[in-house]
Amino acid sequence: MSDTPTLTTASAGRTPASPRLLGLRLPIAIFVLLALVPALATVLDDSFITLFVIRVMIFAIAAVSLDLILGYGALVSFGHAAFLGIGAYGIGILSAEGIYDGLVAIPVALVAAGLFALVTGAISLKTRGVYFIMITLAFAQMAYYTTTSLSAYGGDDGLTIWRRTEFFGTGPLDDRLTFFYVTFGCLLAVYLLCRMIVASRFGRVLTGAKQSEIRLRAIGIDPYPYRLVAYVIAAMICALAGVLLANQTEFVSPAYMGWHRSGELIVMVVLGGIGTLHGAIIGAAAYLLLESLLQDVTHHWQLIFGPFLVLVVLYGKGGLVRLITGVRAHG
């Protein structure tokens, strides 16, 4: 993966004064802003904002998990939405069977996604380049088609969830404010977890393998097991987003794991700034905001969004993080 020469050379000379501190300012600002949203909603007397930001945070969790393998591992997975869907269906199927206990449903959903990632990843990661992209896409489609044929659980039409996940007999997720802060907490935890992984020895192997696989082999490291572990971790984090999504919409459908959704996740990561983790959060917010605004303008919003995406790819390397901080992202 090589960077395009156009935008990066312009800022090649600039280095931030204190990289560590500067690197923290943006993420801190993001989380502070997010935490204040309910207060903002009260002030503006608009509860929709809270709902919207919950959705943003859910997708941010999914996008951050994708950035882990895409931005730091250079694994262009076009099937990441499958894990979102598996997480959601975990909740959906169990609720259809009358199981709402979070302590049961959530581990099941996460483990299901992890197992799917383990099996499909073990095969996919033996390939590279174009093959990898297509195989991850194909496996996600396989999951998609499987859910469409699950007539017992709604099939193509999807499945309604009648009760949200409960913990110890109570339903904390029924209250909007609680839901908001639970989601916020998850996002924060996920962000910190990924930050930690990236800075660890494991993360270093991953980012090293991204730059030169043969170099790693020459010093005695086979990237495969590390990539597989990263893939599984990312899948389980994304499944967590799926769990939250199912709870928020009280509905699951095969569309949750369609390849359009996978494409959207990639867009969020790249839009925000690939390889920065908090870029994925910004990207998720920007994408959903853009989608919402454009949908108000026209029913045919993709007519505008399509070319916009093309332009971003051709001329907008570095994403929004780059725009905001002027610092070239890790990726």
Place this chain on the structure above:
Amino acid sequence: MADAILRLERLSKHFGALRVTNELSLDILRGEVHAIIGPNGAGKTTLISQISGALKPDHGRITFDGRDVTGLSMAQRARLGLARSFQITTVLPDFTVLDNVALAVQARQGHSFRFIKAVARDIGLSKRALQHLEIVGLADRAHMQAGRLSHGEKRSLELAIALATEPKLLLLDEPMAGTGKEETERLVTVLKRLAADYTMLLVEHDMAAVFALADRISVLVYGEVIATGAPADIRTNEKVRKAYLGEEA
């Protein structure tokens, strides 16, 4: 008499009808600096690739440090102590010089499935990495992005990375390739110092460097070793002269 740290027995590799490596047998003795020279197209790179594990030979056996490694992957051989530097530089451009070496140290230690501790704060790792950088003379470049180094500095970094894996055998694939006169001399000095502690198998075109460093030289022509011996003997060897200079030798 030193034993063979690397033994190649009847190694053969062909691409279609082309025999690039032809029943090649060679012993590299522990502690020596052994150079492989030969005209272009002799199959030197293919040979190095088979030794390091990048390429699988069609037949033959490779024994390293008493162990049959013919079926092992590159990473497995590296862990056993067979380090390689590349003809085309492969440093990690986005990492700092220090981190490039630190990763090799980390690989040697074998604890890479660690998720919690930040590797940048691992003082032990950084210290060891710095030591290797000092040996090759790159300590003052430690915090520079590796992609920004000059060509010669990158060659030195490759060497430092190889050293960090604490190798039993250093496989150097044209370490002087593309380096200017000054840089070549500096590298030769560094390698000469290292020769005291490491066994090296060196593929090189730069004859001055070869004759300055090598204890023994093997000449490779059309995938076969036509002569092995001390530099002085090789210089006067009939077959070698013919191979390089043609029949008029």
Place this chain on the structure above:
Amino acid sequence: MMLFAVQLLNGLQLGVLLFLVAAGLTLVFGVMDFVNLAHGVQYMVGAYLAVLFTGLVGNFFLALLLAMAAALVIGLLLEVLIYRHLYERDHLDQVLATFGVILFLNEAVRVLFGSAPLSVAMPETLSGGVVLMNGLLYPVYRIALILVGLGVAVLLWVLVTRTRIGMLVRAGATNAQMVSALGINIRRLFMIVFGFGVMLAGFAGFLAAPILSVEPGMGDSLLILAFVVIVIGGIGSIRGAFFAAIIVGLVDTLGRTFMTDIAKLVMSPSTATDVGPAVASMLIYVLMAAVLFFRPTGLFPAKGQQA
């Protein structure tokens, strides 16, 4: 038995359509290393052009000629405006940009033609059925489609293995940089490969229009299948695309038809009706996974096996 024969033919038909779409795609992947997700919309464009031109000129075959020309123009327009800037970029950029193209074109077609599925009348000369055996009536058009597809496959094979251009394409699929270094105008080669691929996809879409419903997004599901075909067949290989397409077409069609029955052999009928369709839809992906397990670069990869 009759059902099997019918589904066998249907499977061949699907395989042939898949081949037409996959052939262009595999060359673009192989020669240009360009991940073109928007290839599926080229197929869709072909189908909509069928709707447009048969509506305008009435004659099926005239419409075909016009549609091919139009498909080529549209494809080359996309190439000049967008794709050519992406050849040097990494795969991620290509994936995203072509994804944007898909979104745009799917919506554009919705705006121009509406969301409702459309249909195209079969040409008079090819309508009606043919008696194959035991009073089994099979549509002439579908037989024609299979024959045309096989004919194109033979034509492509001849082109690729017996002409100079074909040799350049094969060389390019194996090592594009080398071909360029030899002084061949690689840009022009790219355009030829790309244009050809686009026309093949459009041709497939046109042919499919009378028998499948023409609607926005119809290219997407076929694209995924085409990907599976290319992965199984090996990137850059026409031969691979052909065999893989036929296999995938047959496995998918026969699988969907008979999986429930096969399931009934080993489990209760009610479970079988639930499990059957699910397994059937997974079949080709399991096949793909199995092939990849033994051959990570497909059955007939252009670049050959790496160590």
